Amino acid sequence: MTELRDLARRLLEEGTVQAVLGWEEGPRGARPVFVRQPAEADRLIFDPRCVHNLAAFLSPRRPHLKTLGRVAVCVKPCDAKAVAGLIRESQRTREEVVLIGLRCGGVLPDPESREALSAETVADRCRGCPDREPRLADHLVGAPAEGFPGPSRRQQKVEELLALSPDDRWRFWQQELSRCVRCHACRQVCPLCFCDQCIADKSRPRWVESSAHGRGNLAWHISRAMHLAGRCVDCGECERVCPGGIPLGLLTRRVARTVGERFGWRPSDDPAVPSPVGTWRPEDPQEFIL
Amino acid sequence: MNVYQPWRVRVEERIDETPDTRTLRLRFLDEEVARNFRFRAGQFGEYSVFGEGECTFCIASSPTRQGYIECSFKTVGKVTTAMKDLEVGDEMGFRGPYGNHFPLDRMEGGNIVFIAGGIGLAPVRCVIWNVLDERPKYRDVTIIHGARSVADLVYKRELKEWGERPDVRLWTTVDPGGETPDWKGEVGFVPAIVQKAAPKADNSWAIVCGPPIMIQYTLPVLEKLGFPPDRIYTTLENRMKCGIGKCGRCNIGPVYVCKDGPVFTAAELARLPKEF
């Protein structure tokens, strides 16, 4: 923690950046903070409650952050993959941001969690995560950490669902999606949902109905999952934010499996790796095409 | 029938005002509604094309002319585009009237200056006809209408009619560069023409509508001419859904455009936060 605070203080004092985006202790656990004065660097914390993917604040949809000047962003390995995604898709340049990489041994499910990090308490998405430190970083801080073995429960749930009949899956999802209120919070917190204008907000024509009925909800969640194919870094923010507790990660996991199996894609913190949906190979499998 | 359900109206006439502005005359299909519908100058309504949605504009016809209403709109969004595509005889929806109105009763016996830029003449036209239909109640009537170009002047037939009336002082103007070779009116921006027309401020009221930039530069001119801010009226627009104070989106600070407006005095506007 001292290492992080000292670094942040130095970056601000030197004028390398005008703000450091990290985590602080809030009224309800860890939360994002923009530190703009060297004297405030001591507000920064990093521990397993720092679950938020701060790359979301780099999305070009947040124009007010441009007023802050150059920002250094604290990134865990999964956050760094999201930053790489933004760079890969020309939403940010590498030079625009300073990245403070944090070694990570997994996080807790919630910024308010009080338990010590263990195989039982670790956030499900961290189970099986192979990355201990971000390679896309200008600075690297924190002690080396051990991860936790997979598979995640979410991955197991995907397999369970795949074993059901389409009709049973339909019933499962209709039950889950019935709690969707179409607030689009899943989109807002997603670092890779960077479209200037979302298809769900377009009305001429209206492809995705905005009503939270079965038809509108299904169209929205299909769109969202499709648009995150080859983009999702499995940071789990969509699921954490959902006011209906919908297991949105199952959809992105399913898509990630397709993209992985068919196109050999894994989320990467190397911006130079091409996106699987922007590219193709002549020999891509096509057994489903008559 | 709930409060969000519009009355059915039929397009009775369509008039192209400018290349992108159209006026529709709408007649209520329900006889009883047609007979009983009343409104006051300045009020607005929600116009709908079924399957496209609703859209908010003032009623552009005069309350003195009953049985129908008119609206004038620029084709900008989804609903106005659909409204433009309606043919005479097509049916659409209307609910209203909503909001407050110009206090014409207070203006009786006074002089009235109407100042409108572009499509801003629509809400003003409603008041103009109301005043002209009850002409003896008022003293001097001055109308100043400006547009970007001659083609952009709205209500051309009516401008001609007003210009020919001895009891109306009419000034029409177009922005520099917007004139045609046979243009007989003024060339210049509305605030400059207001200064030139120099309507007297004593016992007078001004009604100003138009783009924000025009209003911003016209108000100081009026004040310099001696119009107190509480005798200068304008109407505001904001995105609305319900029109009746429930959907929560048209407020400017503490003020609901749909309930406290759309008509405000310059004095009231000066007190509002700059969020419009």
Place this chain on the structure above:
Amino acid sequence: MMTNSTLITQEGLSALVEDLRQARIQVIGPARVSDGAVEYRRMTDLSGWTPGVQPRRSLKEWFLPVTEPLFRYRKEGPRVLVEELAPPDAPRVVLGAYPCDAAALPILDAVMGWDYRDEPWFARREATVVISQACPGGDRSCFCTAVGLTPDSAAGSDLLWKPNGSGWQVRVETAKGEAFLQQWSRHFQPANGNHVQPAEPPPPQPLRADPERIRAWIETHFEDPFWQEISLRCHGCGGCAAVCPTCHCFDIVDEPENPVQGARRRNWDTCQTALFTRHASGHNPREDQCGRCRQRVNHKFAIYPARFGRVLCTGCGRCARTCPSGQDITEILSRIDQWAAGPGGAGT
């Protein structure tokens, strides 16, 4: 200080719910859903009923549904037929409402009845008996006592009850509640004093703030840098509005099913999105998140109070619990309150 006290036992309640079901009266109450959280759900019996746990989302959606059709339409050539739909007036009972949720109902009645009567809202209001259970006390984000309520407020409730050993002690709050009690009296029994145990008072809530002072500060600090500061961490996700018992802003949209028919629907909306105020021309009076964060606080603690004499908030604390960025309304209010109380504050 209960007068005319009445009791209902667990068995009595089970029998009541069964009778209501047979009488085709919907029962709504807090119950676990598939992800383990509690929501207000339709219930056919008491299995899964979890009174005394604050549901994730408020009761609002049972009166202002997430989506509802206002009417349908059908086009026949140039003609349009408007199809009115059956009003949502099926009788219902909410069993175990949270007092901070019930209290939102009369607050929203004021808006929904403001000059124009919102029939779908009032149809549901009139068809529903709200039975609340006093709150055992929540967490550090609860602040009902700072907005003029208490954990056992009766506002918006027709009957209010408190757990009492193996059953509940029932207090009548409205004529509707009294009629309900009369109609189903066979399941209730008079309380004889020795059954009554005084409930443990809920723990005190941390937020101390004066709504009047807060309102005065907000009204005079529209351009304060504080709004910018809090907006930095805001994603504009609107989760706060989705879980809020009093956020009621809505959108109206037409949904054609084909070129000749469809429905006009009313859907939840929130001031936290850019689209909320964007004009068709592209102009947006609230261009960034700063204005949107301010609007939510402003609406709740200044705009609504100026109209209706109380705050648009019941202190349920859900917005603080749900915010993915840890934005905490109690922190915001307490800071405003301190500034307002301090020298040069607007609260004097």
Place this chain on the structure above:
Amino acid sequence: MDGEGARPFEPRITAFVCNWCTYTGADLAGTSRLQMAANVRIIRLPCTGRIDPLFIVKAFERGADGVIVSGCHPADCHYNAGNYHARRRFAIFRELADFLGIDPGRMTFSWVSASEGAKWRDVVNETVDRVRRLGPFTAYRELVTDPPVTRVVGKEVPA
């Protein structure tokens, strides 16, 4: 919907086809007077690369029981690579839709060239048969049910 129960079920199939290969192939099937099921409504697009998965979603929303997406064979795309992009997209979409409970049998993806009129006939017939066996996609249509209509305003004869 309109008396489905009374008549035997005839699937409604929406086909999204590319202008250059499949549309021409379907045209050839027609001019060659090949016999095929009449259940398909064709929507012609410049290229399979133009087909957003939401087109398929919209088709189901508007009452389709099945959907065909068809374009040029690999290496034959008029725009060089539109079909390669589409192939990836539909590989993902098909498995996602399946995961959400939309039977993949309701969706056919095919490459039909301008000269393959007979293949188009086979694709159509096979799809219609398959969707007929699956039955009407009522589950999708029942995603939205509005309360009953109590009064119709405007039934009176206009003056």
